[in-house]
Amino acid sequence: MTQVLAVVNQIKDRQTREEVDATMSSILSIDKSHQQGSASMRDLLQCLQEIASRGPTFVRLLESSLDECCINNRDIDLLGTTTAVESLMATCFSWAQAGRCHFRVKRKREGNVSLVLFSRCGQFRIQFDLFTELWQLNRGRCGLRFEDVVHLLPPGQLGFVRLPIPVEAAIYLHKYVLKKRSVESDGLRQRLDGYSSACRQGEATEFATDLDAVLQNGRVEPAALTRAIQLLRSYNVVPSLTNSWQSMRRHWIARWRRWWLGSPRHPAVISFMGCDGAGKTSLSESLSKGSSLPVTVKPFIGRNLYRKSLIYRTFGSLVRRSLSMNRDRFDEKCCLPLYLHAAAHLRRKVYWRQLLGSRKLLVMDRTLVDLLYTQRLSDEARFGRWVHLADYFGVRLPTVHFIVDFEQLHVRKAECSEIAHRQYDEDMFWFHVRRIPTDYTVFSNCGTLDDSKTALTQVIQANWPRRRAA
Numbered sequence: 001m002t003q004v005l006a007v008v009n010q011i012k013d014r015q016t017r018e019e020v021d022a023t024m025s026s027i028l029s030i031d032k033s034h035q036q037g038s039a040s041m042r043d044l045l046q047c048l049q050e051i052a053s054r055g056p057t058f059v060r061l062l063e064s065s066l067d068e069c070c071i072n073n074r075d076i077d078l079l080g081t082t083t084a085v086e087s088l089m090a091t092c093f094s095w096a097q098a099g100r101c102h103f104r105v106k107r108k109r110e111g112n113v114s115l116v117l118f119s120r121c122g123q124f125r126i127q128f129d130l131f132t133e134l135w136q137l138n139r140g141r142c143g144l145r146f147e148d149v150v151h152l153l154p155p156g157q158l159g160f161v162r163l164p165i166p167v168e169a170a171i172y173l174h175k176y177v178l179k180k181r182s183v184e185s186d187g188l189r190q191r192l193d194g195y196s197s198a199c200r201q202g203e204a205t206e207f208a209t210d211l212d213a214v215l216q217n218g219r220v221e222p223a224a225l226t227r228a229i230q231l232l233r234s235y236n237v238v239p240s241l242t243n244s245w246q247s248m249r250r251h252w253i254a255r256w257r258r259w260w261l262g263s264p265r266h267p268a269v270i271s272f273m274g275c276d277g278a279g280k281t282s283l284s285e286s287l288s289k290g291s292s293l294p295v296t297v298k299p300f301i302g303r304n305l306y307r308k309s310l311i312y313r314t315f316g317s318l319v320r321r322s323l324s325m326n327r328d329r330f331d332e333k334c335c336l337p338l339y340l341h342a343a344a345h346l347r348r349k350v351y352w353r354q355l356l357g358s359r360k361l362l363v364m365d366r367t368l369v370d371l372l373y374t375q376r377l378s379d380e381a382r383f384g385r386w387v388h389l390a391d392y393f394g395v396r397l398p399t400v401h402f403i404v405d406f407e408q409l410h411v412r413k414a415e416c417s418e419i420a421h422r423q424y425d426e427d428m429f430w431f432h433v434r435r436i437p438t439d440y441t442v443f444s445n446c447g448t449l450d451d452s453k454t455a456l457t458q459v460i461q462a463n464w465p466r467r468r469a470a
Contacts, residue, residue, distance in 0.1 A: 040119035041071065043100050047117060048126055053159045055091065056084035059149060060160045061134070061171060063191075075114075075129040078160065081146045085113055085130050089433050092117065092442070097403055097425075099446040102455070104463055105433045106440075108262075109254045111135070111143075120444070121451075122458030133241055136175045137229070143241030144171070152235060166204040167235050169195035169211065170228035177220050189215060207231050254436060261396045262437040267464055268353035269346075271302065271364040273428065274402035275421050276377075277413030279445040279452065283402070284363045286453050293457055295361045295466050302366040303331070305342035312338075332374045336386050339371045343394035350395050361466070368394045369431065373424070381420040383427060391435070398439040398464060400456070401428060404446055439463075 045068065052066050058078035064070060080088075092103040092115070102118040111133030117126045135143035153161050162168065172195065176188075192211050199208035210224035232238075241247070263269075272280040284299035291297060306312055307327075320330050331338060346368065353362065370376075374384045403425050406418045416424070432440040441463060445452050 037121050037123055040121045041124045044117060044119040044124055044126060047095055047101055051088060051091065051159065055159050056080065056087045057158055058084060058160050059146065060162050070126055071124045075127045077129045079131045079134055079146055082132050085132060089115065093429055096442045096444045099444045102441065102443045102459055104441040105438065107436045107438045108258060110250055110436065118459055120455060122455035125462060135241065136171065136178050137239050140178055141243050142239040145240050148240050149237055164235065165195065165198040166202050166207065166231055167237060169199060170207065170231045173220065173228050174225065177225065204231060258437050261394065263395060263397055263439065264354055266466060267398050268358050269350050269362040269364060269397055270464065271367045271397045271399050272402065273367045273370060273399055275409060275424055276415045277409045278402040278404050280365055280402055282449060283452060283456055284365060286449060291457050293461060295359055297363055298360045299363040299365060302364045305345045306338045309341065335371050335384055339368065339386065339389055340393060342371060343368055347395050364397065367397065367399055376424055377416045377420055379417055379419040381423045396437060399432060400441045400443050402443050402445045408446065
């Protein structure tokens with residue numbers, strides 16, 4: 001009996017030690033993730049400070065703090081030139097190549113770019129609303145460009161610059177009317193009250209009275225909007241954008257392109273792209289085996305949109321054998337019919353997924369644009385002559401572009417040259433960020449598989465939120 005009790009006590013002691021070890025390991029893992037999150041948040045804030053102080057010149061349309069308060073918070077509204085916007089996106093791309101952050105570019109119309117910077121862990125983000133055309137005056141009938149207010153800025157100053165407070169307040173009042181916001185919000189009341197006090201100090205007392213009336217009555221009188229325009233003209237700020245036949249034509253073309261080429265807000269299909277060895281297949285398979293996403297991830301190969309067809313398997317096989325040509329080379333030669341076939345197949349797949357309300361998230365390995373890129377493994381990598389097909393045919397799925405430095409890529413899969421690797425990433429980056437509509441995310445896959453999976457899960461859920469099925 002004594003021996004039995006001794007054995008039982010040993011078993012209990014062993015179970016207790018295992019529970020303690022499990023608890024300690026979980027605490028250590030939580031502490032490690034907390035440290036990684038703090039470090040990635042500091043890097044994200046450092047990126048923000050760099051572009052705010054030494055980046056291309058932008059006008060800050062609203063007063064906002066450039067510290068921890070802007071993380072996972074509202075957008076930072078900026079007005080700049082097209083060159084400044086592209087320079088900022090190129091800077092973000094270089095940061096992603098260095099493994100400092102991830103970022104997302106979304107465009108629906110001309111004159112506006114939504115840019116989101118993500119930390120390395122994917123938990124923290126900073127959102128920018130970049131305007132090159134600010135259609136917010138006279139209920140959206142007039143607009144401003146950066147050139148209309150550049151004379152109010154200090155010469156030679158880089159980064160984010162604020163306008164004089166009365167000018168900023170006049171623009172904000174028109175934005176308030178256009179967006180039909182409620183004055184009951186505490187933040188909105190504080191902003192209007194601050195503008196009123198600053199305008200009184202700046203000798204814009206009549207406009208300050210209009211702002212006080214908005215706070216009291218909860219609505220904007222037409223006379224206040226007229227006085228705001230007069231205030232802008234007193235600072236030599238004249239809207240250079242007005243409603244015309246050309247602007248309306250651009251507006252309706254953009255709406256048609258969003259309807260024909262754009263993807264839904266909550267997509268059922270997204271695409272992964274990148275060089276061979278960037279980690280597309282590994283991460284998609286890892287997400288399909290288990291993740292914290294509220295939907296089931298199901299990967300599929302993009303080239304199977306046409307390679308599984310009966311015509312390709314019969315006719316393509318005969319032609320390739322007669323010409324002694326491999327499949328990749330044959331696909332490049334016949335990219336025109338193959339792209340059209342794949343685009344039609346993908347459109348049907350997306351339509352039925354959205355119509356049936358599928359709870360699965362399909363992940364397409366490579367995009368339709370990859371079909372139009374030739375000689376990807378050689379130093380002559382470039383877009384083919386049929387690249388303009390993407391402007392009129394296909395579905396522009398939300399795209400995640402995986403980038404990794406060449407040393408890691410060469411270790412994982414030594415297929416393409418260093419020049420081809422750099423050329424592919426740069427060509428795809430500029431192709432996606434310049435087209436409208438677009439939803440393009442650059443993901444720096446320089447860490448371990450587990451860290452990249454966790455960060456990618458956070459980025460996917462932040463970009464395209466889905467609710468868990470009941």
